[in-house]
Amino acid sequence: MVTDPSRPIREVEDWVSITVSGKKFANHRRLPTAPLWGTLPLLNPRPLNLRIASIASRFRGTARKGRAMGRPPRGRPSRGKQRIEIRYIEKDESRQVTSCKRRTGMFKKASELSTLCGASVAVVTFSKAGNVFAFGDPSVDAVLHCYAPLRQGDGAAPAPAHVEDGDAPSREELNAVRQAAEQTKAQVKAEEARMRDIAGKITQAKAGRQFWWEADVEALGEGELPDFARALERLRDNVSRRVNTLLSTTLAPPAVRRRRSKK
Amino acid sequence: MARKKVKLQRIANDAKRRTTFRKRLKGLTKKASELATLCGVDTCLVVYGEGEAQATEVWPSVPEATGVLERFKAMPQLDRYKKMTDLEGFLKERIGKLLEQRKKARCDADESETKLLLVEALDGRRVGLEGLTIEQLTSLGWMADARLKIVNERLEKLRGQGLLPSTTAGYIHGY
Numbered sequence: 472m473v474t475d476p477s478r479p480i481r482e483v484e485d486w487v488s489i490t491v492s493g494k495k496f497a498n499h500r501r502l503p504t505a506p507l508w509g510t511l512p513l514l515n516p517r518p519l520n521l522r523i524a525s526i527a528s529r530f531r532g533t534a535r536k537g538r539a540m541g542r543p544p545r546g547r548p549s550r551g552k553q554r555i556e557i558r559y560i561e562k563d564e565s566r567q568v569t570s571c572k573r574r575t576g577m578f579k580k581a582s583e584l585s586t587l588c589g590a591s592v593a594v595v596t597f598s599k600a601g602n603v604f605a606f607g608d609p610s611v612d613a614v615l616h617c618y619a620p621l622r623q624g625d626g627a628a629p630a631p632a633h634v635e636d637g638d639a640p641s642r643e644e645l646n647a648v649r650q651a652a653e654q655t656k657a658q659v660k661a662e663e664a665r666m667r668d669i670a671g672k673i674t675q676a677k678a679g680r681q682f683w684w685e686a687d688v689e690a691l692g693e694g695e696l697p698d699f700a701r702a703l704e705r706l707r708d709n710v711s712r713r714v715n716t717l718l719s720t721t722l723a724p725p726a727v728r729r730r731r732s733k734k
Numbered sequence: 735m736a737r738k739k740v741k742l743q744r745i746a747n748d749a750k751r752r753t754t755f756r757k758r759l760k761g762l763t764k765k766a767s768e769l770a771t772l773c774g775v776d777t778c779l780v781v782y783g784e785g786e787a788q789a790t791e792v793w794p795s796v797p798e799a800t801g802v803l804e805r806f807k808a809m810p811q812l813d814r815y816k817k818m819t820d821l822e823g824f825l826k827e828r829i830g831k832l833l834e835q836r837k838k839a840r841c842d843a844d845e846s847e848t849k850l851l852l853v854e855a856l857d858g859r860r861v862g863l864e865g866l867t868i869e870q871l872t873s874l875g876w877m878a879d880a881r882l883k884i885v886n887e888r889l890e891k892l893r894g895q896g897l898l899p900s901t902t903a904g905y906i907h908g909y
Contacts (some may be wrong), residue, residue: 557767559774570773577765579828581779582821584762588755589744589784592762595806596769597776603806605818618780618789620800642743648825649742655832662839669846676853696889703882706855710875713863717871 570598578606586645593618755783763793770794778802848873852881 560566574596581592585608593607593614605611745751759781770777778799783790792799806814819827851874854860863871 555772557771560772566773570769570775573765573769573772577762577769578819578824580758580762580765582824583742584755584758584781585821586742587740587745588751588758590755590759590790591782593780594766595778595802597802597805599773599775603809603814603817605806605814606820606824607818608821610820611818614780614782615803617782617787618803620796620803645821645825646743648822648829652825652829652832655829655836659832659836659839662836662843666839666843666846669843669850673846673850673853676850676857676859696885696892700882700885700889702856703878703885706852707875707878707882709855709863710871710878713866714868714871714875717868 566599574604581606582608586642591617751784759791763791766793776802776805844873848877852877 560569577594577596581594584590585592591608591614593605593611595603595605595611597603607614745754762781763779766777766779769775777794779791779793780789780799780803781791782788848870851860851866851870855863855874860866863874866874
């Protein structure tokens, strides 16, 4: 498998679901065909080209996805909250991103308003491309149905009632969904924190070392590369030896015991 | 702006609920106005307070909002409903997005963990590779393998350019 630097691949496989038999990976197209590793469970089943991709894109002048508005400071996941002037955004990319984010945020606020205060809300937004996005509680139709200027003038408009529809989830169920969302959000934060923690440890481990083992391969000088290659080979062999040891000790004993008891 | 965490359920206290309603309605209108200005898109907002028969708030103004809604109504049904959500749908979408984020974050963190192992192992600080699970070992070996491939590719390229002596005895490098 040749790592293609122009394609930052991101496979989202939940590693908890990986089975030891490796059956999942038989069908996994993106994995390298290295026979040794193809059948064993992986901690992070993703081609290692994030680093290379970012370097390559830097040389080619393309921005990595998610950093369209400029590189964040090193060590920071994003640019953080920025004060922005309320004026039409000229740049297409930024405008698109902003509209998406703000739309979601606005829907969220609208949903909170309706839940907290028992109000009926309808928000309708268009996009530059002409698509419509609408949010409504209890539903867009329900609210607009009562909106007088749109009615054909046939009598008084009713008040939008939060009807207890048999199919619709109750307030309690929705609340539970909300809680689950908050919980997942907390988990995301936890994982990000874990990664920052590990990144710190990596920096510590690299400090004061003679060779930047971790360094961009491109940056290593020609003299260092062969040493690095040898070290990697040694490590890989050690790892495979260790894996075989572990596998043999976990798999062999039952058979051996059975044979002994036959005596 | 989190002074106190608010429980997301209907506020029992009547007075509090009315105040919150006014405040949040103001905030929502502000957001709508910002969105409309920043992105130059038609937006409208219709809010009925609890039990109200008349719309408590229509933004930007009744004629403008009605215009937007007429445009909305004029769209073919499929396009209208494609991106229409109610509370349930919106919350489910949100959870879906968060789950994706969590997966990605977990993946990144796991990869970082493997990187750390690699650095430590190359540093000679993981004698015998004790105490590592099969998953960790496999990922470690896989990462080492991947890097090795990159290094070898680069070596091949350099050898091809004549910048390195070929390890396999062969040509005399030079000009």
